[in-house]
Every structure is written in structure tokens, then in C-alpha cells.
Amino acid sequence: MKSFLRFDDVKKAFYLKRYRLRFLVSVFSFLFLYLGICTRLIQYGRENFKMKVEKSFSETYRGRPDIVDRHGRLLATDVKTYSLFAEPRRIIDVNETIELLSRVLRDLRLDEVWRKLKSNSGFVWIKRGLTPDQKARIMELGIPGLGFRVETRRFYPDGSIASHILGFVDVDNKGLSGIEKYIDQSGLSDLRAVWRAPALKQLVLSIDIRIQALVHEELKKAIKRYRAQAGGALLLNVKTGEVIALVSLPDFDPNNPLKALQPNRLNRMTAGLFEMGSTIKSFTTAMALDSGVFQLDTKIDASKPLHFGHQMIRDFHGKYRALALWEVFIYSSNIGSAKEAEILGIQHHRAFIKRIGLLERIGIELPEIASPIEPHVWKKVNSMTIAFGHGMMTTPLQTAVAAAALMNGGRLIEPTFLFKKNHNFLHGTQVIKPKTSSDLRYLYExxxxxxxxxxxxxxxxxxxxxxxxxxxxxKGRYVKDRRFNTFLAAFPMDDPSYVVLTIIDEPKPEKGRVSATSALNAAPLAAEIIRRSALFLGIHPDFTKEDAKTLIDPRYK
Structure with a gap:
């Protein structure tokens, strides 16, 4: 009996121990499963939150709008890049880290990176704007304490071709110049700051990148050919105010704008101030004709130089006789132009120059625009020298805009770099009589x-x-062997649609020539631009008018 009880006790103890083991296994299994489920739920929650944040970010943060030309060709867009950062506190071996990174990033500034990694910071940038290949190669290194962030970078497919128009952005994709800065100044930067930027449509510019490229090419060749310091050219629609092309050289690559702020790379066409020389006689002649005091056949005494103390006004190729007004223009007489201003008076002269838009800062989308410089007090000598292009400084774009008014019937139209879908010619301000505009077209031709x-x-x-x-x-004195040459052209002259303005800064005489005047460099440059761009503009050659002569009315001879 005792033996049987002992066996029964042993059997009970065995089963009890077995049940306890099963119970513990079940409990631990349940706890392990519970912890696994909790971990997965937390992970899923984080991923779901991240997806929501990214979705919210993509819905509210649209980046910068694409910039396209008037025909929809892409000029600037956002692309995704990878930026490498480090957590210095997690870096195990700084020297080894730098050595490994330098194998992938050849242009890495080692001393600067060493100081960053030796700091006690929780986060430092190492290199921004990396390619997918660079990111993959760095990840293969397996260096602890390094990570990547996806960022947006601006990309300009045409490089420097339209750099002064487009401008550039900083490392945080904020516009610093040109149209890029205009975009931010129009409110994008404020919206981005609060993550409320709407879905931004592409920005359509007035320029035609095909014409922009050929102007860039021709200007580059001209600067080399005439061994000039710099140059510029623009093409403007006289009926809408749209800038079709604008180039200033030297320029820069907006994809890598390290040289953009160098003084010699400013936008000379909008931010440069120059004495525009005899092109200003266009406005002096327009003033004279518009006043009603002068006609095309009015005689002006240009037989001898004008003296003002030690100063003397004389003609480059003087005829030394009385000239009709049309001859003053054709022979570019400084004396005749000065006489026109003298007869009409200082107040009338300044009022006209202001009305035509040459004395006030023009409003355009580009922030790089200079204000004209004029004498603080206009004296007689100032008025007479300004009449032939000295003593007043304006921008080339401003000069072209004023010239457009001389060609389009007398309306001054604000220039724009934005595409105008619906043209409204009537929005301009009438600044001269249509008859004066007709006379100027005649004189230009x-x-x-x-x-x-x-x-x-x-x-x-x-x-x-x-x-x-x-x-x-x-150094305060005019130098004869250093010139700033300009040329104003319009076409087609029976009904002008476009103005072309070219500038050549300090050209040198070509081989076999002793002179380097505008007629020998700036004028041929304008002709080549017109020859190559006309068909792009929809203007076809008309050889039936080639033999048509521009007649001089017998009254004007």
C-alpha cells in the first residue's frame, strides 16, 4: 500500500511539473507574441505617420515652378538630390571616415570635414547635392554615424545661355537673382515658410530659347573677333514690350554660380549704366520733330565747332556747312544735335527725355536694374552734350524700350520677361506723335x-x-582709344516689329583697319542676329522690295 502511494505521488508530481512547464511556455509564448505584435504596431504606426507626413509634404510643398520659354521649352526645373550628413558623436574613427569618404568625393575639403567631425555637434552637413551613384558608393562603405537626406536642387538644361535672365538659387533652393528671385518676391518664399505653397504652374517667359542661343553665340564670336572686354545684345518686340532675347557677356553657369557675383559678370543690359553715344541722337531728332519747330528739311548751322570755355563740340566727320535736319541725323552731327537742343531749351529737352522713359528706373521682373544718372542741375552745356549721347547714363534695355516707342507709332510700352498671351497694344502711353514715329522710321531706313x-x-x-x-x-576724362560702341536697329522698316540693340565694350580695330567704331563691329553684329533670327520670328524675306529705293523728298535736299 505504501509502495503504491509513493508511486502515485511521484506520478502526480511529474504531471504537475509538466503542466507548470507547459504553462510557463504558454505564458512566455504569449508574451513574446504580444511584444511582437506591439512592436509591429508601433513600427506600422511610425511608417504610417511618415507616409502621412510625406504625403502631406508633397501635397503642400510644391517646390519651385518650372520655367519655360514662350514655346514651352524647359529652362529651369527642380530635381531630387541626396545630401550627406554626419552625427559626430556616433563617428568611431574620424580619420578613417575622412579617408574612406575622400575616395568617393574627390573635391571634399578634408580640413573642414575633419573639424566638423571632431565637434560635439549632433548634426553636421558633409556634402550636399550628391548624385544617386555617389550615395550608393558611400552607403557601401558602411560607415556608422553617416546618413542622407533627400533634397531639391535647381537644374538649368541650357547652362549659361540665359543665365542673366533666369538668375540662380542658393543651396536651399531660394532665388538669389533674376527670374528666380522674382518668383520668391512674388510670394512663393512666404508660402514655403508655412508649408502652404499651392500647386505651382510653370512660369512662361517671353524669351525664345532658340533666338537666345543664337544671340549668345553671335555675341561670343563678336567679342573674340573684336578683342573686346565685354558685350551685350537684346531683341525686343516693339508692339508688346516682350523681351525675346537678352544676353550679357561674360556670364555664368547657374548650375554652378560661383562666378556669378564677380563684378565683370553683371547683367550689363539691365544693371549697367553707360553713355549711349550717338544712338541718343534718335531721341534728340524725335524731340525736334515732335516739337513742331523743326521739319525734316529745316536747316541747322553746323559750319563750325561750338565752344564752352575749354570744351569744344565738333563733328567726327564734319561737313562744315548748314545741314538739313535729316542730314544732321544721317551724318551724325554733334554740332547739329546740340543746336537742336539749344533752340528748344533745357526744360523742354529734359521733359522730353523724361517722357520717353530715359530718366527713370524702369519696372521689369528682374531685380538687377539700375537707375539712370543725369546732371543734378541741367545747364546749357549739359543739355547740348546729352543731345549727342554724353553726360547722361542709362541702361541698354532702357534705351531699346525708348527706341521701340520711336518705331511703333509713338507708344511707350513697359518691357516684360513674361509671355503675353493676349497682346494689347493700346496699353502703352503715347509719348510722341504718330507722324514723328513715321519720320524716325524713314530716317532709320x-x-x-x-x-x-x-x-x-x-x-x-x-x-x-x-x-x-x-x-x-x-579717371574723370574722356579717352579716345577706349570706346563703348552701340547700335540700334529695327526691322522690317515698312512695319517695324522688333528692335535689336547691341553693345561692344572696348573693341579693338580688326587687322588692316585703324578704327573700331560702332559701324565696324556693333552694326555687323546686329545684322547677323537679324539674319539668323528673322525666320524664327515668323518674318520671311521679301526680295521684291530689295530694289525699292528710299527716296529723299526734293524739299529736303
Missing amino acids: LNAKMGSARNTVVDGYRVGGKTGTAEKVV
């Missing part, structure tokens, strides 16, 4: 036939223009 603009003739097109050769001021 006549100047191309028998005056200083003969080198701007383009077969199949009726081109007119006015040259300008200004001596530059060095």
Missing part, C-alpha cells in the same frame, strides 16, 4: 541706305538703324 548703318543691311529684309560710338571716361 535712310541711314541704312546712305549713312553710318550701311553695314547692317540684311538681304531680303528692310533694316534701319543708328550707330553710337562713345569715348569712355577714365
Whole structure:
């Protein structure tokens, strides 16, 4: 009996121990499963939150809008890049880390990275704007304490071709110049700051990148050919104010704008101030005709130089006789132009120059725009020298805009770099009489036939223009062998649609020539731009008008 009880007790103890073991296994299994489920739920919650944040970010933060030309060709867009950061406190071996990274990033500043990794910071940038290949190669290194963030970078497919128009952005994709800065100034930066930027549509510019590229190419060749310091060119629609192309050289690459802020790379066409030389005689002549005091056949005494103390006004190629007003323009007489201003008076002269838009800062989308410089007090000598292009400084774009008013019937239209879908010619301000505009078109075409603009003739097109050769001021004095050359052209002259303005800064005489005036460099440059761009603009050559002569009315002879 005792033996049987002992066996029964042993059996009970065995089963009890077995049940306890099963119970513990079940409990631990349940706890393990519970912890696994909790961990997964937390992970899923984090991933879901991250997805929501990313979705919310993508819905509210749209980045910068694409910039396209008037025909929809891409000029600027956002692309995703990878930026490498480090957590210095987690870096095990700084020297080894730098050595490994330098194998992938050849341009890494080692001393700067060493100082960052030796700091006690929780986060430092190592290199931003990496390619997917660079990111993959760094990840293969397996260096602890390094990580990547996806960022947005601006990309300009055409490089420097339109750099002064487009501008550039900083490392945080904020616009610093050009149209890029205009976008931010229009409110994008404020919206981005609070993550409320709406879905941004593409920004359509007025420029035609095909014409922009050929102007860039021709200007580059001209600067090399004439061994000039710099140059610029623009093409403007006289009926809408749209800038079709604008180039200033030297320029920069907005994809890598390290040289953008160098003084010699400023946008000379909008931010440069220059004495525009004899191109200003266009406005002096317009003033004279618009006043009603002068007609095309009015005689002006240009037989001898004008003296003001030690100063003397004389003609470059003087006729030393009385000239009709049309001859003053064709022969580019400084004396005749000064006499026109003298007869009309200082107040009338300044009022006209202001009305035509040459004395006030023009409003355009680009922030790089200079304000004209004029004498604080206009005296007689100031008025007379300004009449032929010295003593007043304006921007080339401003000069072209004023010239457009002379060609389009007399309306001053604000320039724009934005595409105008619906053209409204009536929005301009009438600044001269239509008859005055007609007379100026006649003189421009006549100047191309028998005056200083003969080198701007383009077969199949009726081109007119006015040259300008200004001596530059060095240490307060005009220097004869350093010139700033300009040329104003319009076409087609039977109904002008476009104005072309070219500038050549300090050109040198070509081999076999002793002179480097505007007619020998700035004018041929304008002619080549017109020849290559006309078809892109929808203007076809008309050779039936090639033999048509620009007649001089017998009354004007």
C-alpha cells in the first residue's frame, strides 16, 4: 500500500511539473507574441505617420515652378538630390571616415570635414547635392554615424545661355537673382515658410530659347573677333514690350554660380549704366520733330565747332556747312544735335527725355536694374552734350524700350520677361506723335541706305538703324582709344516689329583697319542676329522690295 502511494505521488508530481512547464511556455509564448505584435504596431504606426507626413509634404510643398520659354521649352526645373550628413558623436574613427569618404568625393575639403567631425555637434552637413551613384558608393562603405537626406536642387538644361535672365538659387533652393528671385518676391518664399505653397504652374517667359542661343553665340564670336572686354545684345518686340532675347557677356553657369557675383559678370543690359553715344541722337531728332519747330528739311548751322570755355563740340566727320535736319541725323552731327537742343531749351529737352522713359528706373521682373544718372542741375552745356549721347547714363534695355516707342507709332510700352498671351497694344502711353514715329522710321531706313548703318543691311529684309560710338571716361576724362560702341536697329522698316540693340565694350580695330567704331563691329553684329533670327520670328524675306529705293523728298535736299 505504501509502495503504491509513493508511486502515485511521484506520478502526480511529474504531471504537475509538466503542466507548470507547459504553462510557463504558454505564458512566455504569449508574451513574446504580444511584444511582437506591439512592436509591429508601433513600427506600422511610425511608417504610417511618415507616409502621412510625406504625403502631406508633397501635397503642400510644391517646390519651385518650372520655367519655360514662350514655346514651352524647359529652362529651369527642380530635381531630387541626396545630401550627406554626419552625427559626430556616433563617428568611431574620424580619420578613417575622412579617408574612406575622400575616395568617393574627390573635391571634399578634408580640413573642414575633419573639424566638423571632431565637434560635439549632433548634426553636421558633409556634402550636399550628391548624385544617386555617389550615395550608393558611400552607403557601401558602411560607415556608422553617416546618413542622407533627400533634397531639391535647381537644374538649368541650357547652362549659361540665359543665365542673366533666369538668375540662380542658393543651396536651399531660394532665388538669389533674376527670374528666380522674382518668383520668391512674388510670394512663393512666404508660402514655403508655412508649408502652404499651392500647386505651382510653370512660369512662361517671353524669351525664345532658340533666338537666345543664337544671340549668345553671335555675341561670343563678336567679342573674340573684336578683342573686346565685354558685350551685350537684346531683341525686343516693339508692339508688346516682350523681351525675346537678352544676353550679357561674360556670364555664368547657374548650375554652378560661383562666378556669378564677380563684378565683370553683371547683367550689363539691365544693371549697367553707360553713355549711349550717338544712338541718343534718335531721341534728340524725335524731340525736334515732335516739337513742331523743326521739319525734316529745316536747316541747322553746323559750319563750325561750338565752344564752352575749354570744351569744344565738333563733328567726327564734319561737313562744315548748314545741314538739313535729316542730314544732321544721317551724318551724325554733334554740332547739329546740340543746336537742336539749344533752340528748344533745357526744360523742354529734359521733359522730353523724361517722357520717353530715359530718366527713370524702369519696372521689369528682374531685380538687377539700375537707375539712370543725369546732371543734378541741367545747364546749357549739359543739355547740348546729352543731345549727342554724353553726360547722361542709362541702361541698354532702357534705351531699346525708348527706341521701340520711336518705331511703333509713338507708344511707350513697359518691357516684360513674361509671355503675353493676349497682346494689347493700346496699353502703352503715347509719348510722341504718330507722324514723328513715321519720320524716325524713314530716317532709320535712310541711314541704312546712305549713312553710318550701311553695314547692317540684311538681304531680303528692310533694316534701319543708328550707330553710337562713345569715348569712355577714365579717371574723370574722356579717352579716345577706349570706346563703348552701340547700335540700334529695327526691322522690317515698312512695319517695324522688333528692335535689336547691341553693345561692344572696348573693341579693338580688326587687322588692316585703324578704327573700331560702332559701324565696324556693333552694326555687323546686329545684322547677323537679324539674319539668323528673322525666320524664327515668323518674318520671311521679301526680295521684291530689295530694289525699292528710299527716296529723299526734293524739299529736303
